[in-house]
Amino acid sequence: MAEQRSLHNVNIPLIKSPSLxxxxxxxxPPDIHPLPDDVTAYFVYPFTIEPHIITLESSRQSTLAAHAARRDAYLRAREEEKVRKKKEALRRIAPGFDPDMGALLPTKLSPAPTGAPHVTANHLETVSPIPRTAMDDLVDQLAAMESRISPPGRLMQARPNNIS
Structure with missing residues (x-):
């Protein structure tokens, strides 16, 4: 049966397309140049181009380096500006604060008295008065504000913040 199919296929005429x-x-051409057995002579590099290429590449690299340095300087200046603004904002809230130093430490404006005269026995003790701090002033101001805000029937008495 396979032979019969192949016989039918052979007798089918092919139609040629008019567009084909x-x-x-x-x-x-009759004057074609045949390649030699050794083709290394065809791979000669023209070194006359080399200096031109090297100068272009070096100038391109120097330009890229200059752009990179300018970009790094700009980014560094921008970061320093952010840090400076943050420090200024913190110093407006707490003068003298430096976030790099950590916790804010109080500074003494005047030296504390080293020796306070003490008289013992039956005499009264003489002690130099404790200087008022900023916290004492703040407590007094808050107490004054509280007394102004409270209703007239409920006056709060401001207490001094002198704890000995």
């Missing part, structure tokens, strides 16, 4: 055109065979 068979190309002409390529004809080689």
């Amino acid at each position: 055109r068979v190309p002409r065979p390529v004809e080689l």
